[in-house]
Amino acid sequence: MKRWIVTGLMCWALPAAAAVQQFQLDNGLKVIVQEDHRAPIVVSQLWYRAGSMDEFNGTTGLAHMLEHLMFKGTKAVPDGQFSKLIAAAGGRENAFTTTDYTVYFEQLQKDRLELAFKLEADRMQNLTLSADDFVKENQVVREERRMRTDDQPQARVYEDMMSVAFQEHPYRRPVIGWMNDLEHMTVDDARGWYQRWYAPNNATLVVVGDVNADVVKDLAARYFGVVPAKTLPDRKIQIEPVQTGIKRVNVKAPAKVPYLLMGYHVPVLHDAEHDWEPYALEVLAGVLDGNEAARLGRIVVREQGVATQAGASYDLVARGPGMFMLDGTPAQGKTVADLETALRAQVQSIIQNGVNPDELKRVKAQVIAANVYQRDSTFYQAMLLGEYVTDGLPVSAVADHVARVQAISAAQVQAVAQKYLIDDALTIATLDPQPLTDKQPPQLPVAGSRHLN
Amino acid sequence: MRIWTVILGLCVSALAHAGLPIQHWQLANGAQVYFVESHALPMLDVSVDFPAGSAYDPAAKAGLAALTHRMLDQGAGGLSDNQIASGLADVGAQLSGRFDADRAGVTLRTLSHAEERHAALSLLTKVLDQPAFAAPVVDREKLRVIAALRESEGQPASLAARAFQSAVFANHPYAHRETGEIENVSKLTAPDLQDFYRTHYSAAGAVVALMGDITRQQADTIALQLTGALPSAAMAASTAIPPVPDLSAGVMRTIPFPAKQSQILIGQPGVARGAPDYYALYVGNYILGGGGFDSRLMNEVRQKRGLAYSVYSYFMPMQQAGAFQIGLQTRTDQTEQALQVVRQTLADFLANGVTEDELTQAKNNIIGGFPLRIDSNREILEYLAVIGFYHLPLTYLDDFPQHVAEVTAEQIKAAFARHIHPDKMVTVVVGAAVAGK
Numbered sequence: 001m002k003r004w005i006v007t008g009l010m011c012w013a014l015p016a017a018a019a020v021q022q023f024q025l026d027n028g029l030k031v032i033v034q035e036d037h038r039a040p041i042v043v044s045q046l047w048y049r050a051g052s053m054d055e056f057n058g059t060t061g062l063a064h065m066l067e068h069l070m071f072k073g074t075k076a077v078p079d080g081q082f083s084k085l086i087a088a089a090g091g092r093e094n095a096f097t098t099t100d101y102t103v104y105f106e107q108l109q110k111d112r113l114e115l116a117f118k119l120e121a122d123r124m125q126n127l128t129l130s131a132d133d134f135v136k137e138n139q140v141v142r143e144e145r146r147m148r149t150d151d152q153p154q155a156r157v158y159e160d161m162m163s164v165a166f167q168e169h170p171y172r173r174p175v176i177g178w179m180n181d182l183e184h185m186t187v188d189d190a191r192g193w194y195q196r197w198y199a200p201n202n203a204t205l206v207v208v209g210d211v212n213a214d215v216v217k218d219l220a221a222r223y224f225g226v227v228p229a230k231t232l233p234d235r236k237i238q239i240e241p242v243q244t245g246i247k248r249v250n251v252k253a254p255a256k257v258p259y260l261l262m263g264y265h266v267p268v269l270h271d272a273e274h275d276w277e278p279y280a281l282e283v284l285a286g287v288l289d290g291n292e293a294a295r296l297g298r299i300v301v302r303e304q305g306v307a308t309q310a311g312a313s314y315d316l317v318a319r320g321p322g323m324f325m326l327d328g329t330p331a332q333g334k335t336v337a338d339l340e341t342a343l344r345a346q347v348q349s350i351i352q353n354g355v356n357p358d359e360l361k362r363v364k365a366q367v368i369a370a371n372v373y374q375r376d377s378t379f380y381q382a383m384l385l386g387e388y389v390t391d392g393l394p395v396s397a398v399a400d401h402v403a404r405v406q407a408i409s410a411a412q413v414q415a416v417a418q419k420y421l422i423d424d425a426l427t428i429a430t431l432d433p434q435p436l437t438d439k440q441p442p443q444l445p446v447a448g449s450r451h452l453n
Numbered sequence: 454m455r456i457w458t459v460i461l462g463l464c465v466s467a468l469a470h471a472g473l474p475i476q477h478w479q480l481a482n483g484a485q486v487y488f489v490e491s492h493a494l495p496m497l498d499v500s501v502d503f504p505a506g507s508a509y510d511p512a513a514k515a516g517l518a519a520l521t522h523r524m525l526d527q528g529a530g531g532l533s534d535n536q537i538a539s540g541l542a543d544v545g546a547q548l549s550g551r552f553d554a555d556r557a558g559v560t561l562r563t564l565s566h567a568e569e570r571h572a573a574l575s576l577l578t579k580v581l582d583q584p585a586f587a588a589p590v591v592d593r594e595k596l597r598v599i600a601a602l603r604e605s606e607g608q609p610a611s612l613a614a615r616a617f618q619s620a621v622f623a624n625h626p627y628a629h630r631e632t633g634e635i636e637n638v639s640k641l642t643a644p645d646l647q648d649f650y651r652t653h654y655s656a657a658g659a660v661v662a663l664m665g666d667i668t669r670q671q672a673d674t675i676a677l678q679l680t681g682a683l684p685s686a687a688m689a690a691s692t693a694i695p696p697v698p699d700l701s702a703g704v705m706r707t708i709p710f711p712a713k714q715s716q717i718l719i720g721q722p723g724v725a726r727g728a729p730d731y732y733a734l735y736v737g738n739y740i741l742g743g744g745g746f747d748s749r750l751m752n753e754v755r756q757k758r759g760l761a762y763s764v765y766s767y768f769m770p771m772q773q774a775g776a777f778q779i780g781l782q783t784r785t786d787q788t789e790q791a792l793q794v795v796r797q798t799l800a801d802f803l804a805n806g807v808t809e810d811e812l813t814q815a816k817n818n819i820i821g822g823f824p825l826r827i828d829s830n831r832e833i834l835e836y837l838a839v840i841g842f843y844h845l846p847l848t849y850l851d852d853f854p855q856h857v858a859e860v861t862a863e864q865i866k867a868a869f870a871r872h873i874h875p876d877k878m879v880t881v882v883v884g885a886a887v888a889g890k
Contacts, residue, residue, distance in 0.1 A: 039828035083746035090821015139759030146713040254711045256607030292538030308600040362542045369545020376829045
C-alpha cells in the first residue's frame with residue numbers, strides 16, 4: 001500500500017456522510033471505498049482507463065469488442081461461468097464502454113463482494129480469447145451497432161456530428177466502431193488490446209455499500225495484489241486544432257420528423273482547484289435546460305412553438321475535449337433552419353444580456369438538492385467517483401462540486417457564453433427525413449407464417 | 454436493513470420475521486396511504502396514483518386519459534406552467550409523472566427540510582387538486598403529443614410495439630396506444646379533459662405513497678393535504694376493466710420498413726396482478742427469457758448463434774391480463790432463422806419444462822438478489838405504490854422470496870401450459886418484408 005488518504009465528503013445538508021477512502025496497491029491498482037450502510041448491499045466497479053479514444057484508425061470499436069469478450073471466460077472460469085456465478089449469488093453484472101474508459105460492475109449482497117473481486121482479478125490477467133468466441137461475439141456486436149446506431153436516425157446524426165466536429169481528436173470515432181472496422185476485426189486485434197491495457201496499474205476499483213473499508217482493503221490486496229503491473233504504452237497527447245469556421249453535416253435516413261444537433265467546442269475540468277469555466281458552463285446548461293421552466297422549454301418550445309422538444313447538455317468531466325450541445329425537434333410546419341435560428345437566438349440573448357439572479361439561484365438550488373438525491377443510489381455514487389478518478393481528477397472534486405457551482409457568478413456564466421458559444425467553434429448536424437417506403441428490403445420467406453393469417 | 458428506522462426496527466423485533474415496515478391507513482375521504490419512515494437521508498419521495506390510465510379512454514377518444522394526466526402541471530391553482538416549474542426548481546424539487554393503461558400518477562422528490570418540503574408539497578397539491586386545463590395550453594400540448602405520435606410512426610420499434618399491442622388485445626381497452634392516435638387526440642377539447650379529470654381523480658381512488666424523512670403524523674397530514682380537494686367521489690366513474698379475452702387464432706403481422714434489422718415481437722395475453730400462477734410464471738420466465746445470460750433465449754439466439762444483441766421475454770401483470778412478450782432484433786436476412794430459433798426454444802420449454810439445475814439457478818438469483826430490489830428510497834416508493842394500487846398484501850415484499858422458493862418444475866410446466874398457447878401466438882415483424890402476408 002503506497003498511501004492511505006482519507007478525503008472528507010461532508011456535504012451541505014447531509015448527515016453523517018461517510019468519508020471516501022482511497023489507497024493504491026503496490027501493483028498500481030487504485031482502490032476507492034465509500035461506506036454506505038443504508039442497505040445490506042454493495043456495488044463494485046472496475047474502471048479500466050481504456051476507451052475508444054485509445055484506439056487506432058482501422059480498428060475502431062475494439063475497446064467495446066473486448067468488453068464483450070471479457071465475459072467469454074478464463075481457464076479457471078470458462079465461457080458463461082462469470083455471469084452464472086454472479087447470478088447464482090443473487091447478483092447483477094454488466095459492463096459498459098465509453099470514449100474514455102471500460103467499466104465492469106457487480107451489484108451483490110454485502111457479504112458476496114469477495115466473489116466479485118475473485119472473478120474480476122482472474123479475468124484481469126487470464127482471459128482465454130479464443131478465435132471461435134471472437135467470431136460469434138463479433139456478430140453480436142454488429143447487431144448491437146445496427147440496433148443502437150444504424151436504425152436510429154438521431155444516433156446517426158450524433159455519430160456524424162462528432163466525426164465532423166473533431167478533425168484530429170479520436171472523439172471523432174464512434175465508441176461502437178465503424179461497421180467496416182468491425183467486419184475486419186480479428187481475435188489478434190482483441191488480444192493486442194487486452195495485452196496493452198488490462199493491467200492493475202491502468203485500473204481503478206470503486207466499492208460503495210454496506211462494507212468496512214479495512215475489510216475491502218484486505219480483500220482487494222488478496223485478490224488483485226497478485227496481478228502483475230505492466231508497462232503501459234505511451235499515450236500521445238492529441239489536441240484538437242482550433243476550429244476556424246462553422247461546420248455543417250446532413251444525414252438522410254428513414255424517419256418522420258427532422259432533428260437538429262449543435263455542438264460547440266468547450267473546455268472540461270483539468271485543474272479541479274482552479275478551473276472555473278467548466279462549472280460556469282454547467283450552470284449555463286442549467287439556465288437553458290435545467291428544469292421545465294428553463295429558457296429552451298419555456299421560450300423555444302412553449303412560447304414560440306418552434307420545437308416540440310429542445311435541450312442543452314454539457315459534461316464537465318472527460319479525458320478529452322468538451323462539447324456543449326444543443327438539440328431539438330422542429331414543430332410541425334417549422335424547419336431545422338427555423339429551430340437553429342431560435343436556438344442561436346437563445347445563445348445570443350445570454351451572450352448579450354447574461355442571466356438573471358433568479359435563474360442562477362434556481363440552478364444552484366437544483367445542484368444542492370441533486371447532491372442529496374444522488375445519495376439514494378450506491379451505483380450512481382460509484383459512477384461519479386470512478387469517472388472523476390479515471391478522467392484524472394482527484395476524489396475531492398466530487399465533493400467540492402456543489403461549492404464550486406455555488407461560487408459561480410452571473411458574470412462568469414455570461415463570460416463563458418461569450419468566449420465559447422461562437423460560430424467559429426460550432427458544428428451543426430441535421431436529420432433530413434426520408435420516406436419509409438422508398439427502398440423495400442427483399443422478400444424473404446418466413447417459416448411458419450403460411451398457416452397463419 | 455439499516456435503511457429502515459430504529460423505531461420500526463423495534464416493531465420488527467416483535468414480529469415473526471423482519472420485513473419492510475409498511476404503515477398503511479385510509480383517510481376519511483377514502484384515499485389509501487402507504488408509508489415507510491426513513492431518516493437516513495434528508496429527503497422525501499411521494500407519489501399519488503389514480504385508476505385513470507388509458508384503459509379508461511372513452512370510445513373514439515383514445516389519448517384523453519394521457520392528455521389529462523399530461524396537463525396536470527401545465528397550469529393549476531392560479532399558477533402558470535412556468536410558475537409551477539420554476540417554483541419546484543427553486544427548492545430543488547423534482548416532479549414527474551407515470552402513466553400506463555391502468556394508472557395515472559404523479560411523483561415528487563423533495564428535500565425534507567421544512568421550507569423546501571412545504572413549498573414543493575404546496576405546488577403538488579395545486580397540481581393534483583386544481584389543474585386549469587386552459588384551452589390554449591391544451592391546444593399547445595395536443596400539438597406536441599401529435600408530433601411525438603407522428604415521430605414514433607417513423608420508428609420501427611414503435612411500429613412493432615403498436616402492432617403487437619393491437620393484435621394481442623384486439624378490441625379490449627388495452628389495445629390502443631397509451632398516448633392515443635393522432636385522429637383522436639386532434640379532436641380532444643378542454644371540456645373533455647375537465648370531464649375526465651372530474652370522473653377519474655377522486656380521493657376514493659387515490660393511492661398515496663410516502664417514503665423518507667418524515668414522521669407518521671406528518672405523512673398523515675401530507676396525505677390529507679394532497680387529497681383534500683380532489684373531485685368528489687360522487688362523480689367517480691367505474692374503475693372496472695373487462696377481462697382480456699384469449700386469442701382465438703394466431704396472428705402474423707409484417708410491416709415492411711427500410712431498416713438494417715427486423716424488429717420481432719411474439720406473444721399473447723399473459724396474467725393479471727395477483728394471479729395464482731404468477732410466481733410459477735415469473736420463475737419459469739427467468740429461465741425462458743427473463744434471466745439475461747441465464748436464460749434459454751439468450752443462450753440459443755445470442756450465445757450460440759450471434760443472431761441478436763438483445764433477446765428477452767416477460768410477463769407484464771396488469772389489473773387484467775397484461776402481455777406476455779418475447780422480443781429481439783436481428784439483421785433482416787436472418788429474420789426467418791431467428792424466428793425459427795425462438796419458436797423452437799419456446800416449444801421445447803413448453804414441452805419439456807425446466808431442469809432442476811435451471812430452477813435452482815433461477816431461485817438463487819431471484820431470492821439472493823432480493824435486497825437489491827429495495828436498496829433505495831426510489832425503489833421502495835415504487836413498491837409501495839404498486840402494493841397500494843393493486844391491493845396486494847402488505848407482506849407482498851416479505852413473502853416474495855418464500856413464494857419463489859416454493860415454486861416447483863411441475864408448477865412451471867403446468868402454469869405455462871395453462872397460459873401460453875403457441876398455436877394462438879401473435880407474431881409481429883417490422884423490417885424485412887416476410888412472406889405470408
